[in-house]
Amino acid sequence: MLGRSPLLLGVPSVGEFIKEGTLVDSSRWVKDRFSLNDDLNFINSPIDEANLEGEFDSAMVDPPWYESAVQEWFSYASSVVSLGGTILVPLMGNLTRPDAPYFRRNMERLASEVGPYSILRGAVEYSVPRFEACALDVGSSSVCSNWRIADILIVKNNNKLRCPGFSESVNGWRTYRIRDDFIGVRSGLVGEFESEDLEIFGIETVDSVSRRHPRVAKSNIWSSRNVIARSSNSNILHSLLTRKSDDGSEVECRIKELYDEFIEVS
Structure with a gap:
């Protein structure tokens, strides 16, 4: 699906399997954790500072699971992917948190403005990170498997969205x-x-x-x-x-x- 020149936004694990393309990720430790191909163009910066040039055949994005972030990253991908290209974005499962069904409906509505779309069920399995395992442990819970499962929203970029104005980060960390x-x-x-x-x-x-x-x-x-x-x-x-x-x-x-x-x- 990704073609010859994909754009990967915050997806370094997929970058291990891509020979050519562009990866944008703000983490300073990506190259310590992942074996990236030497021909992969790695831009180590926040997405809103990446200054991407040209168009891409496709894009796969994995934003933080907040509605504004997912919509902004998706819109940004649409603005730089060529017409007819493919955009892939995870959709959290309905039981991930209380507002997940509402979030999914809004994303499908936005996707429909871009082009025809399909949903690949249960396609993404996230490893349980150490900080989450520690939180579950102190809360007297135990998880024996990777519980966070996402669908993949696959969208044809027939109607390019404008590059969004990114929300001001309130992270501060x-x-x-x-x-x-x-x-x-x-x-x-x-x-x-x-x-x-x-x-x-x-x-x-x-x-x-x-x-x-x-x-x-x-x-x-x-x-x-x-x-x-x-x-x-x-x-x-x-x-x-x-x-x-x-x-x-x-x-x-x-x-x-x-x-x-x-x-x-x-």
């Missing part, structure tokens, strides 16, 4: 890598107090992976083991994590102390 773990830190948390010393408190493994969870919303540290915490001074923490490669220094010792705290909790 900057991610750092420590060994095999990742720690996200954000600044500007309401009530964050500034101090000369860095204090980390309120460390816990939370039972939800949602940014909307009340305890996540009140935290400015979030790890790939789904451990959250609050920092008294996120600017100091950003600085420490940026300079974490200074082995043997006081910075490295403080990072190790922080890292060990998170590992102990999780």
Whole structure:
């Protein structure tokens, strides 16, 4: 379906099987995790900053499962895929969350404006990421298989959509890598107090992976083991994590102390 010159938006796992084409992904660790072909054009940036040139035979997109993000990524793909090309986008299952059926209807409606479409049932199986497994574990649940299954919406790009204006990101998290773990830190948390010393408190493994969870919303540290915490001074923490490669220094010792705290909790 993807043809000779596909565009992959946030789909590095598919990039392992594509000899030519373009992959856009904002993660700094894509090449560490995936074996990409040398002939694949890899653009390491957010999609709204990719500045793509030319047209593509097809596109496969895998946005975050928020309605605005999926519609924006789909519209962006439609704007750069040639007329008659194919666009593939996952559709979450109806039982994924309460608003999933509503979300699916809206996506099918948008797809119908672009061209004829079909749905391939149960075509995508997502691995359970470590942070979700940790959340399920602390919530006394166990998942023995990859439970998140998606359909694939396959759309003929007969009526190109305009390049969308992307929603302003309210994410605010900057991610750092420590060994095999990742720690996200954000600044500007309401009530964050500034101090000369860095204090980390309120460390816990939370039972939800949602940014909307009340305890996540009140935290400015979030790890790939789904451990959250609050920092008294996120600017100091950003600085420490940026300079974490200074082995043997006081910075490295403080990072190790922080890292060990998170590992102990999780």
